[in-house]
Amino acid sequence: MPTIDEELDRKSHLYSLIMPVMNQFLPNLQNGKGMYFLFVKSESKTPSGLPARPVLTSYYKSRHFARARAYTSPTETILCNDTHQSMYSQLLCGLVLRHEVLRVGAVFASGFIRAIKFFENNWTSLCKDVRNGTVDHRIVTDPVDDTSSSPSWRGIIPRVWSNCKYIDVIVTGAMSQYIPAIDHYGGGSLPLVCSMYASSECYFGLNLNPLCNPDEVLYTLVPTMAYFEFLPVDRFVEKIKLVDLVDVKLGQEYELVVTTYAGLYRYRVGDVLRVGGFKNKAPQFTFVCRKNVVLSIDSDKTDEVELQTAVTRAAVQHLAPLGASLVELGLSVRFG
Known part of the structure; x- marks a missing residue:
């Protein structure tokens, strides 16, 4: 998608409106930090030399994002091209500053779930680094997860980040499938906030009633x-x-x-x-x-909502009695 530097000014303006809206419902958020899991992706150049990269990568590398220092993650950890090292470093920073964290989140619910799963698989190394003031040697040399796990991860977010007031993730549209998993990690006590609606083409708008239920987001x-x-x-x-x-x-x-x-x-x-x-x-x-159709069989077209509803209903009826659950339903999604 074509973009210009002026577009980053508009996007930054929209981001700047989120906190005043949130402060109407949860005051004094400016007195703490947000632990957000943010990542860059690979970029290239067009034959004429113009940079070609995802819209969020462009924003994270801009001067506009550099001014936003309300995150636990240093910019260097976000701009790290190695996803494993970036995830570990961002989690480590979030744990060290856990008493300052007032909100947690990611752009997409799926990304947030991956981050908590990563925490679940690497918590022993992370805790050791927090205790000793070190950084695990594998962050530099060997990006392999360990397989340690905690007896129970329900409510892990408020247990570790005790001052956290909400989880900021997109859970509308196809991302609604992750609501049960996020509620599990949030212990059912933290509201799920869908703060903004955006896409690669353009940023669109805000949710002015951020503490509403996910199915009521406007x-x-x-x-x-x-x-x-x-x-x-x-x-x-x-x-x-x-x-x-x-x-x-x-x-x-x-x-x-x-x-x-x-x-x-x-x-x-x-x-x-x-x-x-x-x-x-x-x-x-x-x-x-x-709008695009995700399934078409013999002229019988099924859209995204119908497919997700059918799969979710089938999971409840057939998987739940067996003690199993639906892990992920892969659908293309927007920021909102």
């Missing part, structure tokens, strides 16, 4: 992020006119269309949103699904 789009238009979802009409943000109707589903400052013109993002309410006169949207 995102309010910020009009200065891009020019937003909406394509009504109607399977029986071929030609449908685009609708402006001010003209969307309550309860109607739309496909999101954006025109960005970076050069995308009337780009169909592929997300289907439903108007769930209004904040003053600003419409608020719930994320429904990705």
